[in-house]
Amino acid sequence: MELQSIIICGVGGQGILLASDVLSDVLIDAGFDVKKSEVHGMSQRGGDVVSTVRYGEKVYSPIVGEDEADMILAFERLEALRTLKYLKKDGKLMINDFKWDPLPVATGTLEYPEDVFERVKRKTNNIQIVDAVKVAEELGNIRVANVYLLGVLAKEMAVKRDIWESVIKRRVPEKAVEVNLKAFDKGYSGN
Amino acid sequence: MKKLLSGNEAIARGAWEGGAHFGAAYPGTPSTEILENLSKYEEVLTEWSTNEKVALEVAIGASFGGARALVAQKHVGLNVAADPLFSVSYIGVTGGLVIVTADDPGMHSSQNEQDNRHYARAAKLAMFEPSDSQEAKEFTRMAFALSEEYDIPVLIRMTTRTCHSKSIVELGERKEVEIKEYQKDFQKRVILPSHARKLHVEVEERLKKLKDFSNNFEYNKIEWNSKDVGIIASGVAYQYAKEVMPEASFLKISFSYPLPDKKIEEFLKGVKKVIIVEENDPIMETEIKAMFPGYEIHGKDMIPMINELNPSIVRESINPEEKKEKVDLGDIPPRPPALCPGCPHTGVFYILNQLKAIVAGDIGCYTLGALPPLNAMDSCVDMGASVSNAHGLDTVFRKLKGEKKRVVGVIGDSTFFHSGITSLIDLVYNKGAATIIILDNRITAMTGHQENPGSGKNIKGEPTKEIKIEDIVRAVGVEDVHVVDPFDLKNLKKVINDAIHTDEPSVIITKRPCALLFRKVKWSPLKVIPDKCVGCKICVRLGCPAISFRDNKAVIEPTLCTSCGLCADVCPTDAIVPVDESGTNIRDYWDYDEHVNNRDKEVK
Ligand SMILES: Cc1ncc(C[n+]2csc(CCOP(=O)(O)OP(=O)(O)O)c2C)c(N)n1
Ligand code: SF4
Ligand code: SF4
Numbered sequence: 171m172e173l174q175s176i177i178i179c180g181v182g183g184q185g186i187l188l189a190s191d192v193l194s195d196v197l198i199d200a201g202f203d204v205k206k207s208e209v210h211g212m213s214q215r216g217g218d219v220v221s222t223v224r225y226g227e228k229v230y231s232p233i234v235g236e237d238e239a240d241m242i243l244a245f246e247r248l249e250a251l252r253t254l255k256y257l258k259k260d261g262k263l264m265i266n267d268f269k270w271d272p273l274p275v276a277t278g279t280l281e282y283p284e285d286v287f288e289r290v291k292r293k294t295n296n297i298q299i300v301d302a303v304k305v306a307e308e309l310g311n312i313r314v315a316n317v318y319l320l321g322v323l324a325k326e327m328a329v330k331r332d333i334w335e336s337v338i339k340r341r342v343p344e345k346a347v348e349v350n351l352k353a354f355d356k357g358y359s360g361n
Numbered sequence: 362m363k364k365l366l367s368g369n370e371a372i373a374r375g376a377w378e379g380g381a382h383f384g385a386a387y388p389g390t391p392s393t394e395i396l397e398n399l400s401k402y403e404e405v406l407t408e409w410s411t412n413e414k415v416a417l418e419v420a421i422g423a424s425f426g427g428a429r430a431l432v433a434q435k436h437v438g439l440n441v442a443a444d445p446l447f448s449v450s451y452i453g454v455t456g457g458l459v460i461v462t463a464d465d466p467g468m469h470s471s472q473n474e475q476d477n478r479h480y481a482r483a484a485k486l487a488m489f490e491p492s493d494s495q496e497a498k499e500f501t502r503m504a505f506a507l508s509e510e511y512d513i514p515v516l517i518r519m520t521t522r523t524c525h526s527k528s529i530v531e532l533g534e535r536k537e538v539e540i541k542e543y544q545k546d547f548q549k550r551v552i553l554p555s556h557a558r559k560l561h562v563e564v565e566e567r568l569k570k571l572k573d574f575s576n577n578f579e580y581n582k583i584e585w586n587s588k589d590v591g592i593i594a595s596g597v598a599y600q601y602a603k604e605v606m607p608e609a610s611f612l613k614i615s616f617s618y619p620l621p622d623k624k625i626e627e628f629l630k631g632v633k634k635v636i637i638v639e640e641n642d643p644i645m646e647t648e649i650k651a652m653f654p655g656y657e658i659h660g661k662d663m664i665p666m667i668n669e670l671n672p673s674i675v676r677e678s679i680n681p682e683e684k685k686e687k688v689d690l691g692d693i694p695p696r697p698p699a700l701c702p703g704c705p706h707t708g709v710f711y712i713l714n715q716l717k718a719i720v721a722g723d724i725g726c727y728t729l730g731a732l733p734p735l736n737a738m739d740s741c742v743d744m745g746a747s748v749s750n751a752h753g754l755d756t757v758f759r760k761l762k763g764e765k766k767r768v769v770g771v772i773g774d775s776t777f778f779h780s781g782i783t784s785l786i787d788l789v790y791n792k793g794a795a796t797i798i799i800l801d802n803r804i805t806a807m808t809g810h811q812e813n814p815g816s817g818k819n820i821k822g823e824p825t826k827e828i829k830i831e832d833i834v835r836a837v838g839v840e841d842v843h844v845v846d847p848f849d850l851k852n853l854k855k856v857i858n859d860a861i862h863t864d865e866p867s868v869i870i871t872k873r874p875c876a877l878l879f880r881k882v883k884w885s886p887l888k889v890i891p892d893k894c895v896g897c898k899i900c901v902r903l904g905c906p907a908i909s910f911r912d913n914k915a916v917i918e919p920t921l922c923t924s925c926g927l928c929a930d931v932c933p934t935d936a937i938v939p940v941d942e943s944g945t946n947i948r949d950y951w952d953y954d955e956h957v958n959n960r961d962k963e964v965k
Contacts, residue, residue: 207526215698230604232526235673272696276909280694
């Protein structure tokens, strides 16, 4: 199998590192060589966060350069645009339809671009827009938004659902397993 | 057993497997998690040190005492530890001594891009360069035995990518090694000139022997393939190059000082031309070209010296015709990090901005006070420099030019312990009059909340003696000392304003814990009453990430607000109020009087 690269991006505090940990565990259980990379540091203070997961028979580099990622899962609109340079031409982009104003926008010095979805089309038409907050609210637990997004990602990957289920069971507190699996399946089944 | 480990976790594991008894460090991204992970192994005693020099010196002491010791720091930390580093190179070790330097190509969280492979050359020390977590673990494990065998401290050079990337590691078991019996050896350990002259001879001998080791080391490996191009690479750059040029022959350098000259020569002879792929400085390139003139060797003529590499950069550097056209995605507003909602530093910078003070800053979360909208920092050089920079500025203005300028140095608690104390002594000794504000948020926040000498807990969270900053400040001779609540803006402004107008040194200690120490608490937020908000944007100038400005009104994001109340305090129309009067707010949750004033009374 050819080397695959997935980027998960968003804003510090959105649960991106946890999501990419689950993804890596799933891929290891599926028998792949896996490398995962992210930059710690300023991310805790509301900066942008990018986590890269690469898998295949043998992975050398833990990171990708521009125009090399197969898929991007963006937890926030603007971050989708910021990370897009890493996506292959016409690679798959999944965007959570959520806006989090960066500080210069919040303070009124800059504008939040309204044309994010139009701009991303310059690079790819392979776009899926989902509303994780809405799904999580419907399920009565806002914290499952990231697992729902993993479900959206999982639908695009050739890894059995059982493996996802067993990793999610391992990773989330027992009480929350049911609602997390529900959230995952909502993303996985695409409705 | 196999496990996905970060490079930092792998180093800790390797130290444990390699029989380490002791570990010390001062935190610093990207190295911090090495000691955090090492502290989880029962067999290893670990300590947070006050700074990197201290950490290395404690570890040298542990090595004299016969124990295997590890120290870890970020690249600039090794600058702080450079003095003992050069001495211990001559002195050598008793218990194995392993020193990890975590460099930061790309400057993800650092002030420079220095390449610490230079230190191996300058201090004449052995150096390993792991390219993934498996190697990080293995090389650390091996380094202890090597250190003892060759009587040399061993450097392990990591980078942000090898530290923070996770890859699969085959775990091993710990090999228990006995702590050696203490023996006095003053001709070796007392580094007098007469002793050092003899030791220098041994240092050079040792390097010759290590060259043999390097030539025979199995991880310094030639991978023959096409003879048209040969790549020489070390660290994570090897992984990038291997991905991009699978058809090329490779010489992978894992033990990078001293370089394996024989293997390099064999490799040069076997291929038509060589490209050296290394991040930042042309260190291998310079040495290899000097050792072997007359071969076609490329390096920095292709591979960039600035910024970190990645596979695309390596590909496009080697084959410029593969350069892809970039799609223009338009301007994207940046998302700079900011002080957290409820951060105790916020008010201080808000006031300093109002007072138009000249602020010599320092390194920590509070460096973010330099950014808009706070804009309240004029300089930031290195850890501890705030106090000494402020003294230098004040000296020029007040003593040399006879001007009245409001010079303030701002430093965090951990940074003060790290290297602010000596600067403060200097300031007092030399009759300085700058005002120093010590932001005591009870923790080392920037690097992920490590305990420090002022927090009353050690690396394991166990209670220890709490060293009080105000006691130190008074002890070094500062008389005008104030301990204040940074949430009390009115008092804060008065105290700072008074202090900058006196002709003696003043120290103001703001005491309140970092907001993230209460991460688990659910705060009841504040809200803006739209009808009362006149759109003056005064609250927005706090730079609190919970406040945004939309349709000419301030809005508070309830999930982010910690109800610190600063915005309500600065609002001229009382438009900001609690959503729920009886709810939990961060200001009362950690009651200043209870924690500071009353406690001091008890002590007295
Ligand atoms: C010589 C050196 N060592 C370590 C670091 C990494 N570092 C940057 S800020 C900081 C700690 C700051 O803590 P503190 O002064 O308490 O401020 P806070 O972040 O808590 O506001 C550290 C360890 C560095 N930049 N330079
Ligand atoms: S982590 Fe703590 S000190 Fe750092 S910005 Fe946040 S509240 Fe302030
Ligand atoms: S009270 Fe105001 S300044 Fe404090 S966290 Fe909430 S919005 Fe920010």
